[in-house]
Amino acid sequence: MKSIFLAIAAIGASIMVHAQQQAIYLDVNKPIEERIESALSAMTTEEKVSLCYAQSKFSSKGVPRLGIPEIWTDDGPHGIREEVLWDEWGGAGWTNDSCTAFPALTCLSATFNPELSLLYGRSIGEEARYRNKTVLLGPGVNIYRTPLNGRNFEYLGEDPYLSSRMVVPYIQGVQSVGVAACVKHFALNNQEQWRGHINVDLSDRALHEIYLPAFKAAVQQAKVWSVMGAYNQFRGEYCCHNDLLLNKILKDDWKFDGMVVSDWGGVHNTDQAVRNGLDLEMGTYTDGLTTKGKFPYSDYYLANPFLKGIKERKYDIALLNDKARRILRLIFRTTMSANRPFGRFVSSQHSEAARKIAQEGIVLLKNEQHFFPVIAGKHKRIAVIGENASRSLVVGGGSSSLKVAYEQSPLDGLIAKYGKDHIVYSLGYASGPALYGREEPSKLNTDSLLTAAVELAKQADIVLFIGGLNKNHFQDCEGGDRQSLSLPFGQDKLIDALLKANKNTAVVLLSGNAVSMPWINKVPAIVQGWYLGSEAGNVLADVISGEVNPSGKLPFSFPKKLEDNAAHFYGKISYPGDSVNQYYKEDIMVGYRWFDTKKISPQFPFGFGLSYTSFDLGALSSDKLTYGKDEVIRIKFMVKNTGSRYGAEVAQLYVHDPVCTVPRPVKELKAFEKVFLQPGETKTVELALKAADLAFYDVDKQDWNVEAGDFILQLGNSSGNISQKLMISVK
CATH class of the missing domain: 2.60.40.10 (Immunoglobulins)
Structure with a gap:
């Protein structure tokens, strides 16, 4: 009988200990590390493994039995992406997920104002928080190495110091509202062509001086809570499970205590994923963006294969515990935090923030004879010409494509500023729809568009040509690089024709990349306007009218021709590589470092920007x-x-x-x-x-x-x- 009582007592004690452990990890007033160990001790091996891989396109499992919630990620360093179907990329058709579009990060970087970076991070973090997101998949800090990179518009320019200064407050702002920032793509994802497999090789010096500083600042200064691996390989290992990058540099040298998540489809091997620093696997068995998953999530590399390896003692349980700790740490810092604030969505404050950031990011490149500002009432007839004056520039571009609550076009902004009686508009050129992974030309007649635009220009006092790039494939778009430094869709020819019809023609470029300017000596004024988000029309009108004095500076150099760029100077083995390997032969001489050291005159230098x-x-x-x-x-x-x-x-x-x-x-x-x-x-x-x-x-x-x-x-x-x-x- 005594033994029975002892057994019952032991069971009771075990239940009490378990209850105490449970109380610890659920107690938001306990230190996070204590809560992590409490939760870890209460979890089964199967539950720990289940933390390490996706359960849907954008989410991963929690531990329902213990009340530990799922992780929900969201694309959008510039705005919170629309909700998608469980296992598809297509929109779910919600009616309450239209966000505020903030300016692209090239525009933020052009402000050279870290205070605005903090405002940006806090504002977009509030929108992510309102939508119950755990992780915001951004910001991106890959270095602007070539003006052909399709995702340069998502990044912070060519200089590691500028990128570092601007990324830290952005991350601090996002995380101040209880949402984890996820700095990406670690590392050397500096082109879209062959991004899924190209093997990058470069010197240790270039790696540490140019390509890692912004990531290091994100980890050591901003204390970022998650890092995303890159698609490409580095020295023969994929970056999403790269021992040098993730284990030795990120976790050992920099003491990163957060979670490493793969880019979607960036995992290729169970053994390397287990041993080489990856914590959470997302998007496997897709091509990274477009293909619906065809295999169960339990077949992911860090799913059943990992569990099988644990049970067969192939993998030390310490490897699993480290991954689980890092994932739990992110959950306790966000969803299970003691003081996580509420968010807000498409608020007047966010519109004001987007407008202020865009205003300070616009760069005045040329302004002869004080063409700008265009004073209201001075001109009876202002011709606005160019597709970018009326086209949506928040749709397309890959994973940063947005469904927005509103977007004021430049044309609408100018009409609001100068009055509909003073603004006339002609399309001038047409680019076709924004489709991911393929081009589809416009069905409109190019010659007819040009002729109509020229006739309008002849009748105007001044002409504002609003063109540049857009979010189409082979433009500023994920999944493919630009094919040329030139303006696309016949814009150079159109600008020349407009100048012949009316010498008072200024050029406003909306893009995230440098372009060649064969007409530069003919036009009196040039504005670099970036992708300005929901407030684009208001902002451009503010600057063009002189209500706002431009103060932006270029975060990257504009070359006169592609061969002047360092990556292209050394030929195809330097960019884009031979489809297998690529060598950064310019070493540390990236951007202005190259132009100034080699005494090559750029079209416009890094840090350049005029004022009124x-x-x-x-x-x-x-x-x-x-x-x-x-x-x-x-x-x-x-x-x-x-x-x-x-x-x-x-x-x-x-x-x-x-x-x-x-x-x-x-x-x-x-x-x-x-x-x-x-x-x-x-x-x-x-x-x-x-x-x-x-x-x-x-x-x-x-x-x-x-x-x-x-x-x-x-x-x-x-x-x-x-x-x-x-x-x-x-x-």
Whole structure:
């Protein structure tokens, strides 16, 4: 009888312990790590494995028995994607999932304003939170290596420092509302052609100096909660299960404690997926975007094959526990957080945020004879010509395609600003529908469109040509790269014809990539407008009319011709590769580093952007001129608005190491500050950087190295316009 009582007591104690454990992981007031271990101890092996693979196109399982919820992901670094069917890419037909479209990330980067990046992240995070999303699949920080990359519009430009500065507050903003940001695509996914298999090879120095800094900042400064692997291979291993990238660099060196998720369809092998750092497998047995799944989710590489390997002792249970911990940590940081706020959707505040970001991102590239601003009432007849004036530019482009609550076109914005009696419109050219993976030309007659546009231009006081690229295949679109640097759909021919009909023709480009400009010396004014989101029409009208003074700066260089770009200079083995391998032969000389070091004149340099007013950057000064390697370098200078309008200038500090044991670029951006000034106003600007920021990645040491000696600090308002220099020394 005594033994029976003891057995009952033991069972009771076990039940009590289990109840206590359950109470711990459900107790939002307990530390997250304690909750994780509590949940892990209560889970079966099967339940742990079930966390590691998808259950639908955009979700993965929780543990229903323990009250641990599912993970719901959502595409959209620029807006929250519409709801899709369970196992298909097609829309589910909801009537309450139309979002706010924010400007594309190239536009955000062009603001050179980290405060707006925080506003962006918080605003889009609120929309994701309202839609009950756990993970926002963005932002993207892949480096702008070639102007042909179809997804450049989703990224933050060519410079690792600018990308790092802008990505950190974006992530902090998203995660402040209890939604995990997912920085992507880790790493070296710098083209769409052959993205699913191309094997990238480059030096360790280029990897660490150019292609990893923004990811590192996302992990170590922003404390991002998830990272997405890339489709391509790196040194013979797919990036979604790459030992060097995921285990050694991300998790060991950078101490990343979050979840690694595959890109959709980016997993290829169970053994590598288990051992090489992947935590959550999504989209397998599809081509990554278009094909409906044909196999049960339980056949994923990290599903039954993983479970079988665990039970057969092929895989150490510690590998499974590490994955489960990371997934649970994300769930406890988001859905099961103690203080997760509510979201909001398509609010007036989000419209205001989208408009402000777009306003500061627009770049004025040329403005002869003060063509802009176009003052209301000055011209009786303004001809607006070009398909992008009326076409939706939030639809298409691949996974970033949006279903929006509203989108004001540039044409509507200009009519609202100047009045319908003063605006006349002609299509000018036509591109066809935005289809993923294939081109379909327009059925409209090209010659007829051009003739009608030219006739309209002849009768107008001024012409605003609004063209550029769009979200069609082979344009700014996932799944394929551009075929040429030229404007598509006959736009160059159309612009020439318009200029012959009316010399007062300005060009407004809406795109996420650089284009060639054979007409540049003929047009009086050029605006780079990006993809501006829901508020596009309002924003362009604000800038064109002068109600807003443009202050954007280019986040990447515009080459005069494709061969001037570093990736293309070395031929096909450098871009796009031979369909198997690709070598980044330009090494660290990406973007302005290449143009300035090789003394090649770009069409427009990195950091360039004009204003309706003028500014003067004063002389650089510093408290001292010699620093130790651990000291902070503090410099001062004055910025004065010497014109007649309120505006903003971006002061940019570049550094050059003239004597070094390895080749270094003549300029590397190390600090910048956006300064807002009233006419005649002067402000003192202080910039600080660590002497350690002057380091290069030493391949022999496999670490960063600051060599003692002189460094030249260069201050300007673009990489191509340096007005002040100061030499300092590092001991």
